[in-house]
Amino acid sequence: MVKIGIIGSGNVAQHLIVAFQKSIYEGAGIQITTVFSRQKTALSNLLDFNIICSDWDNLKEADIYLIAVSDNVIAEVSEKIPFKNKLVVHTSGALSLEAINTKNRKGVFYPLQTFSKNLSINFKTIPICLESENSADLKLLKKVANAISDSVYEINSEQRKAVHVAAVFVNNFTNNLYKIGNDICIKNKIPFEIVLPLIKETAEKITRLSPLDAQTGPAIRNDEETINSHLAFLTNENQKNIYKILTQSIQNNGKKL
Amino acid sequence: MVKIGIIGSGNVAQHLIVAFQKSIYEGAGIQITTVFSRQKTALSNLLDFNIICSDWDNLKEADIYLIAVSDNVIAEVSEKIPFKNKLVVHTSGALSLEAINTKNRKGVFYPLQTFSKNLSINFKTIPICLESENSADLKLLKKVANAISDSVYEINSEQRKAVHVAAVFVNNFTNNLYKIGNDICIKNKIPFEIVLPLIKETAEKITRLSPLDAQTGPAIRNDEETINSHLAFLTNENQKNIYKILTQSIQNNGKKL
Numbered sequence: 001m002v003k004i005g006i007i008g009s010g011n012v013a014q015h016l017i018v019a020f021q022k023s024i025y026e027g028a029g030i031q032i033t034t035v036f037s038r039q040k041t042a043l044s045n046l047l048d049f050n051i052i053c054s055d056w057d058n059l060k061e062a063d064i065y066l067i068a069v070s071d072n073v074i075a076e077v078s079e080k081i082p083f084k085n086k087l088v089v090h091t092s093g094a095l096s097l098e099a100i101n102t103k104n105r106k107g108v109f110y111p112l113q114t115f116s117k118n119l120s121i122n123f124k125t126i127p128i129c130l131e132s133e134n135s136a137d138l139k140l141l142k143k144v145a146n147a148i149s150d151s152v153y154e155i156n157s158e159q160r161k162a163v164h165v166a167a168v169f170v171n172n173f174t175n176n177l178y179k180i181g182n183d184i185c186i187k188n189k190i191p192f193e194i195v196l197p198l199i200k201e202t203a204e205k206i207t208r209l210s211p212l213d214a215q216t217g218p219a220i221r222n223d224e225e226t227i228n229s230h231l232a233f234l235t236n237e238n239q240k241n242i243y244k245i246l247t248q249s250i251q252n253n254g255k256k257l
Numbered sequence: 258m259v260k261i262g263i264i265g266s267g268n269v270a271q272h273l274i275v276a277f278q279k280s281i282y283e284g285a286g287i288q289i290t291t292v293f294s295r296q297k298t299a300l301s302n303l304l305d306f307n308i309i310c311s312d313w314d315n316l317k318e319a320d321i322y323l324i325a326v327s328d329n330v331i332a333e334v335s336e337k338i339p340f341k342n343k344l345v346v347h348t349s350g351a352l353s354l355e356a357i358n359t360k361n362r363k364g365v366f367y368p369l370q371t372f373s374k375n376l377s378i379n380f381k382t383i384p385i386c387l388e389s390e391n392s393a394d395l396k397l398l399k400k401v402a403n404a405i406s407d408s409v410y411e412i413n414s415e416q417r418k419a420v421h422v423a424a425v426f427v428n429n430f431t432n433n434l435y436k437i438g439n440d441i442c443i444k445n446k447i448p449f450e451i452v453l454p455l456i457k458e459t460a461e462k463i464t465r466l467s468p469l470d471a472q473t474g475p476a477i478r479n480d481e482e483t484i485n486s487h488l489a490f491l492t493n494e495n496q497k498n499i500y501k502i503l504t505q506s507i508q509n510n511g512k513k514l
Contacts, residue, residue, distance in 0.1 A: 071480065094475070094483045094486065112454070112455055113455055114473050115473075125454045161490055162445035162490070163452070165491065166441040167452060167455055168475065168487060169441070170435055170452050170455060172477070175472050175473075176503050177426045177427055177430050177431050178431075178471075179510065181424075181427040181468075182468050187419070190419060191410075194384045195369065195427050197369070197382045198369055198427060199428070199431070202371060202431050202432055203456050204457075205373065205376065205432075206432070206435050207453060208376060211433075211435040211438075211439050213373075214435075216429060217428065218351070218425065219429060219433075225329070230418075233422055242430070243426075245502055246430040249433050249437070
């Protein structure tokens with residue numbers, strides 16, 4: 001039985017807790033034995049109240065501590081764990097292994113997904129990027145990751161930064177394009193639902209074609225007439241600039257920049 | 258029985274032919290009676306060879322002619338149809354009703370989707386934007402559209418331009434962000450499949466949350482440390498510029514620009 005301690009009570013912590021609890025019922029050999037949350041009530045609907053502590057002295061022993069807090073407090077939190085030579089991992093895409101305090105063995109357990117409060121998610125499909133200082137710890141991390149996900153990768157800190165940057169493009173920036181699409185629809189009294197099937201197909205298409213082969217539209221066709229008509233239609237400077245730079249990006253596709 | 262003529266043999270024409278043929282078997286009261294294709298062989302695997310013509314004089318009578326050709330030849334093609342006072346519609350998101358030659362009754366039948374060769378698609382979920390000069394023609398267009406889609410909208414030319422611009426943002430530009438994500442993965446020896454669940458969830462999330470509420474990531478958190486670390490990581494000027502402008506766009510969200 002692998003004893004897990006969870007530090008944090010935000011979106012990622014909550015989704016991890018739900019996923020590990022599900023794995024416990026599936027007999028994965030995992031147990032959440034201790035949880036640190038500044039506000040104990042934040043997790044009281046998910047966990048037995050007795051295993052939650054808000055005082056570092058009450059944190060119990062575990063084989064692995066998973067730190068699921070904001071990037072800027074990971075170092076501080078990892079220092080506060082009142083044990084030595086335990087495996088302590090963070091769940092951040094942006095930070096290297098070295099963010100963890102040296103008194104414990106360092107690792108990373110980064111679930112690559114966008115988590116929102118109150119939206120349930122199937123953890124089995126979420127890729128988990130693992131990193132550790134030694135192979136015994138990697139083995140332990142794999143056991144824990146496999147308990148909740150079917151998609152586990154060993155990714156070093158430099159590669160994880162690349163994954164995180166790629167994720168910002170395909171998730172955060174894409175969502176901003178959805179937001180712009182939504183704004184254009186609202187302004188022109190068109191229901192946003194009209195573009196939802198297109199959004200869905202755009203995302204599905206690249207499971208069957210490469211993004212290069214999947215590219216359609218006026219930019220890749222060099223259809224200057226449509227491009228100019230769209231630019232004349234847009235009155236918002238932000239939208240206009242994004243239209244220009246992404247049209248250029250599509251047209252430069254394949255060229256080294 | 259509504260008799261349909263199809264002009265064109267590209268992606269949109271082919272997907273429409275397949276969808277109408279399916280509707281025929283479903284008893285929708287539609288019949289494809291005549292098809293114009295410059296190269297008859299382009300459609301010979303989809304249709305009875307006898308109803309395809311490559312000479313305008315051989316085009317047969319129909320109640321509606323659907324023009325599914327490139328935007329820049331719609332006007333020319335609509336002029337060549339050897340009939341008068343028929344309902345002639347184009348399938349373009351970018352052009353107004355007025356692109357159709359005045360000798361016939363004008364209309365628009367714009368399926369809002371990204372069509373790729375050899376990728377089958379369920380037409381039932383594709384929104385079709387209709388426009389016509391009078392209500393009788395609109396009624397006829399609705400019958401034809403409802404035969405192949407469950408999602409039919411009446412959208413005027415100005416609104417359709419807005420829909421088309423919104424579609425460029427959520428489809429063409431989003432696909433370019435996928436391409437950049439793919440390029441970053443390749444450069445760092447990471448399998449692109451690692452970000453596919455994130456792409457899928459990003460697209461699904463906005464069916465349950467508004468794009469504004471769905472926004473996550475370093476930009477919306479004003480996490481300058483991560484943003485600067487990502488900008489330092491990116492060496493490609495195009496990627497760097499897109500990163501900056503979309504980060505700014507997320508951070509300006511809600512502000513009037």
